[in-house]
Amino acid sequence: LESIPASFELNSANACIHPLSWGQQRLWAHQQVEPHRPIYNIPIAYHLTGSIDPDILQSSLTAIIQRHDILRTTIATVSGQPMQAVSPQMEVSLPVVDLRHLPSAEQDARSTKQALEDAQTQFDLNIGPLWRFQLLQLSDEQSILLFTIHHIISDRWSLDLWMGELALVYEALMAGDPAPGNAPAKQYADYTAWQNQWVQGKRWDSQLAYWKQQLGGNPAPLELPIDRTRSFASTSTGARQSLTFHPELTAALKHLSDGESVTPFMTLLAAFAVLLYQYTQQEDQILCTPVAGRHRAETKGVQGYFNNILPLRLDLSGNP
Numbered sequence: 001l002e003s004i005p006a007s008f009e010l011n012s013a014n015a016c017i018h019p020l021s022w023g024q025q026r027l028w029a030h031q032q033v034e035p036h037r038p039i040y041n042i043p044i045a046y047h048l049t050g051s052i053d054p055d056i057l058q059s060s061l062t063a064i065i066q067r068h069d070i071l072r073t074t075i076a077t078v079s080g081q082p083m084q085a086v087s088p089q090m091e092v093s094l095p096v097v098d099l100r101h102l103p104s105a106e107q108d109a110r111s112t113k114q115a116l117e118d119a120q121t122q123f124d125l126n127i128g129p130l131w132r133f134q135l136l137q138l139s140d141e142q143s144i145l146l147f148t149i150h151h152i153i154s155d156r157w158s159l160d161l162w163m164g165e166l167a168l169v170y171e172a173l174m175a176g177d178p179a180p181g182n183a184p185a186k187q188y189a190d191y192t193a194w195q196n197q198w199v200q201g202k203r204w205d206s207q208l209a210y211w212k213q214q215l216g217g218n219p220a221p222l223e224l225p226i227d228r229t230r231s232f233a234s235t236s237t238g239a240r241q242s243l244t245f246h247p248e249l250t251a252a253l254k255h256l257s258d259g260e261s262v263t264p265f266m267t268l269l270a271a272f273a274v275l276l277y278q279y280t281q282q283e284d285q286i287l288c289t290p291v292a293g294r295h296r297a298e299t300k301g302v303q304g305y306f307n308n309i310l311p312l313r314l315d316l317s318g319n320p
Contacts, residue, residue, distance in 0.1 A: 015085040016069075017078060018189040019196055023293070023305050027152045028075060028082050028125070036122060039236050040151035043119030044159060045111075048143040053174065054135055057145075058094040060170040060179070061133060064162065065090055067183035070153045070304040074128035084189065090128070096135045107138050115146055123150045151305060153188075157292055158303040188304035194296070214313050219284050222276060273314045283316040 020028060027040055065071040069086045076085035097114065099107045114136060123130050130150040137143050154162075169179045198204065245253070257267045273285055293306035 015074075015076070015087050016189075017076065018084040018086065019192055020075070020082055020084060021188075021192040021195055021305065023308060024075075024084070024152050024192075025082070027305070031125065031152075037236070038120050038122045041119055041121075041123070041148055042151055042154060042156075042159070043115065043146070043148045045115050046145040046147065046163065048145055050141060052135070052137075052143045054094060054096050056173050057135065057170060058092055059173055060166055061094065062092045063169050063173075063179040064165055065092060065129075065131075067181070068187070068303045070188040070302075071131065072129075073153055073188075074130065075125040075152065077126075084192070086189065087128075092133070094133050094135055096137060098137050100137055100139055111136055111138075111144055115144075118146050118148050121148070125150070125152065153305060154303065155293075155305050155307040157294065157306065161301065161303055184301050186298045186302055188302055191296075191299055191302065191304065191306070215286070215311060217284075219286055219313075220282065222280050222282060222285060224276075224279055269312070269314075273316060277316050285314040285316065287312050287314060 031040065066089060070084075072087045072090045074085050074087070075082050077083070097110075099110055102110065114134065118132065118134060121132075130153050132148055134146040135143055136146065149159075165181065168181065172178065172180050253264050253267055257264045260267070269287070269289075273287065276285060276287075277283065288309050288311050291308050291310045293308045294300055299306060
């Protein structure tokens, strides 16, 4: 990538080309290994209450996509290297599926079927767009907006930005006003340029040395007492377990954390590590947690793929 400028014009496609971020490189490489699995699709179903004008909604989506370069990005190959290709504009399609004539139970079945099909349909990173929309009309006052986007141009933080911006733009256009807001001062390509500059400095060497030390020694996987043989084949199947703490417990956890000068996350992580130790009797553990990756202030309002999975090496030796 050193021989490729931070950005240049690709005349044949009238697109601006930028290097991939480190996270994008990782996702792109994994996608090449398993090209037919939609493991990096992010599917969302937004339940909309109130009368929705599909044309205004489509115009709102178009306005947002036009102001964020990353939403007009595909992955091109330049001199054998994957690169971000930002198109000057992209046409937005919003198919509308009218389910108003169906009974409630059949609406639920059709909506679920549409959502699953959309979530499992693969994107072509070279062609794009790397998002798609679909509006399911349940009644005059109830709709579902299906929105699927590839992880290589988005993350959960970006989805919050997206929906906040969509609400403001839609409300303005419905009132006959121009879309509020402007394109962010910094785009995702600015972030990738900063990353590529940062990697050239001495800080990179110190970071590499730190992680070699943190993750060295080939730690054993946690031998949890599961009721089946551990599979070494990747299936991408999993589940999410949610817990709700009572306000009294939450307040007690915050009080304990404050007294120890740690965050509630650190307190809960320690408790979880102790729980895993009770099951495994293993003192050396590596647990992973997602992090937002937006430690620079100017990235807070930028859409794109910033988040990362951070491995945490935990040492429970000596009965801490």
